[in-house]
Structure formats: C-alpha cells, structure tokens
Amino acid sequence: xxxxxxxxxxxIIEKRQSVAFWCNPISGHATLYWYQQILGQGPKLLIQFQNxxxxxxxxxxKDRFSAERLKGVDSTLKIQPAxxxxxxxxxxxxSSLAGGLYEQFFGPGTRLTVL
Amino acid sequence: AQSVTQxxxxxxxxxxxxxxxxxxxxxxxxxxxxxxxxxxxxxxxxLLKYLSGSTLVESINGFxxxxxxxxxxxxLRKPSVHISDTAEYFxxxxxxGNQFYFGTGTSLTVIP
Numbered sequence: 064x065x066x067x068x069x070x071x072x073x074x075i076i077e078k079r080q081s082v083a084f085w086c087n088p089i090s091g092h093a094t095l096y097w098y099q100q101i102l103g104q105g106p107k108l109l110i111q112f113q114n115x116x117x118x119x120x121x122x123x124x125k126d127r128f129s130a131e132r133l134k135g136v137d138s139t140l141k142i143q144p145a146x147x148x149x150x151x152x153x154x155x156x157x158s159s160l161a162g163g164l165y166e167q168f169f170g171p172g173t174r175l176t177v178l
Numbered sequence: 179a180q181s182v183t184q185x186x187x188x189x190x191x192x193x194x195x196x197x198x199x200x201x202x203x204x205x206x207x208x209x210x211x212x213x214x215x216x217x218x219x220x221x222x223x224x225l226l227k228y229l230s231g232s233t234l235v236e237s238i239n240g241f242x243x244x245x246x247x248x249x250x251x252x253x254l255r256k257p258s259v260h261i262s263d264t265a266e267y268f269x270x271x272x273x274x275g276n277q278f279y280f281g282t283g284t285s286l287t288v289i290p
Contacts, residue, residue, distance in 0.1 A: 094276050096278070098280075103283075104282055104283070105184075105268055105280040105281050105282045105283045106222070106268070106280045107280075108277070108278070108279075111276075111277060113276070118276075118277070119277060154221065154222070156222075158276060160276065165210050165227065165229055165272060166212055166224050166227055166272075167224075167270075167278055168224075169214075169221045169222040169223070170221060171220070171221045172221050
C-alpha cells in the first residue's frame with residue numbers, strides 16, 4: 064500500500080512570493096489533514112477535510128493560506144503572499160475510520176524556507 | 179484549550195538506561211491516544227496507540243505506554259534505550275470528529 068505522497072520536498076522562496084504544496088493521501092482515506100510544524104514545535108493543524116468538505120479550518124490564516132480538495136482525493140495548500148514566519152515543515156496526513164485503525168498516516172513533509 | 183501536554187521538552191539519557199517521556203491529556207468522555215516518533219529529517223511515524231482494552235500497550239522496538247485514566251496520563255517508557263532511539267517524540271490525542279491534537283514534543287537524546 065502506497066503511503067501519503069507530498070511534493071515538493073523542499074522549497075525556498077522570498078517573502079511576498081507565492082507557493083503551493085501538493086498531497087496525495089492513502090487510497091480510500093476520506094480524511095485529509097494539513098499541519099504546520101515550526102522548528103522545535105509540535106504539528107499544528109491548519110485544515111482538515113472529510114472527503115471534499117472542510118471539517119476544521121479554525122487555525123488557517125485565511126488572509127494568506129488557502130487549501131482545496133476538489134475531488135475528495137488529492138489536495139493543494141497555497142500560501143500567497145508568504146511571510147518569514149511561514150518557514151516550517153508542512154505535513155499532510157490522512158486517516159480512515161474503516162478497519163479500526165484510527166491513527167493518522169503522515170507524508171514526508173515539505174520544508175519551506177522563506178527568505 | 180490545550181489538549182495534550184508534554185512537560186519535558188528535552189530528555190538526555192545514557193545508552194542502556196531507562197527513560198520515561200511524560201504525556202498528560204485533557205479529560206474527555208472518550209479518547210484515543212498515540213505516540214508518534216520523528217527521526218531527524220523524516221516524517222512522523224506511529225510508535226504505539228491506545229484505543230481500548232488493556233491499558234498497557236507496547237511497540238515492536240521495546241517502548242511501552244500505559245493509559246492511566248485517573249491521572250489522565252499516557253507516559254512512554256523504555257527500560258533500556260539505544261543510540262538509535264534518539265528522535266523527537268510526540269504524544270497525540272484523537273477526539274470525536276476524527277480530530278487530532280499533538281503535544282509540543284520531547285526531544286530524546288541518547289548519550290553513548
């Protein structure tokens with residue numbers, strides 16, 4: 064079974080530029096999460112999708128961050144314009160209620176550096 | 179409100195010594211608990227989980243955690259650590275709505 068895929072793995076941009084990240088969850092997983100992990104901190108949930116609907120985006124800075132999961136499968140997270148404090152690893156995870164697994168499966172992350 | 183608290187941000191321990199990484203969670207009607215490990219420059223991997231049943235859960239690499247409802251804790255332990263256990267460890271709780279909350283992490287450094 065393929066894991067959660069993310070791209071790119073690394074991205075360096077200058078402040079005020081735009082950037083987009085892509086995530087493909089494990090096949091059949093209805094729930095998809097985007098987290099921001101700043102160096103030395105735990106993952107912070109940015110947005111949670113259930114199929115193509117948003118369950119929780121309370122911590123998403125909506126003035127600059129946006130995310131979509133149009134067909135209920137893969138997802139993109141965009142930052143426009145980027146700020147220095149957006150430098151972090153952006154993690155995508157997926158989960159399924161089926162099979163009694165309950166846990167999340169994480170992708171390798173995208174390390175963003177904003178200069 | 180903080181759902182998960184990891185009190186120790188850094189834990190240095192000598193090789194082959196025992197270790198305990200502490201995790202406390204906010205009380206809830208039903209909760210599932212997890213420990214994830216993050217090795218340097220890698221993604222998060224599930225270490226072990228508590229869903230129901232026996233309060234002591236074990237991982238394949240010698241770690242164990244005990245769910246203590248009265249103390250709302252889920253501490254992670256290993257009787258003898260190895261150099262390869264050096265990593266960041268995150269405690270997480272899953273609540274209704276399939277939402278997960280992570281602690282701030284504990285950096286375990288095993289000293290030769």
